[in-house]
Structures are given as C-alpha cells and as structure tokens.
Amino acid sequence: MNFFIADAAAQSGQAQGGGGFEFLIMIAIFFAIMYFLIIRPQTKRAKEHRAMVESLSKGDEVVTGGGLLGRIVELEENFIRIEVANGVQVTVQRTAVAAVMPKGTMKDA
Known part of the structure; x- marks a missing residue:
C-alpha cells in the first residue's frame, strides 16, 4: 500500500515549544x-x-435616571421626595438621581 502514498519525511531538528x-x-x-x-x-x-x-440637599434641582426634572423637597436615608410640578411630588431612590442641575433650570423648562 506504500506505493500509493509516499511516506512522510520527518523533519530534522527540534520541535518548537516553551511558549508558556x-x-x-x-x-x-x-x-x-x-x-x-x-x-x-x-x-x-x-x-x-x-x-x-x-x-444632595434640600432645594437642589435634579434629573432622575428616568428623565424627571424636579426640586428636592424631602431627604431620607435611601429615598428622596422630588417636586416635579406645583403640588406634584414623587418619591424616588437616591441612587436614581442622574445629575444635579444648576439653580433655575426648572423655570427655564
């Protein structure tokens, strides 16, 4: 059967290794x-x-992660109450605040 397939000639030399x-x-x-x-x-x-x-302190104007713009009315340990419009207050987690806006931003919006 060797006459159909030529025998593989082994390469002389050392195999490469030690790539650790x-x-x-x-x-x-x-x-x-x-x-x-x-x-x-x-x-x-x-x-x-x-x-x-x-x-964060009372009176700061903030934007939440959901996009609500409001003024902080009450601070608790884990939650804050934000007034988004006259008489409309929303309670959110402190960590939901994405940014503190400059004073007067709510009047412009």
Missing part, C-alpha cells in the same frame, strides 16, 4: 488593557456618582 512565558506576557498585557480601558473609568464614574448622591 510568552503566553503569560500576553495575558498580562490583555489584563492591563482591560483595566485601563474598562475597569478604571467605571470605578471612577461610580465614585463620582456616589459622592454626588451623598451631597
């Missing part, structure tokens, strides 16, 4: 890229949001 160190370097570079492009900016943004939520 290069693999570890590649994994370290990949982790560094992930850290600086994804993890670090997100933790910075979360820290800024936490500081903003802790500094």
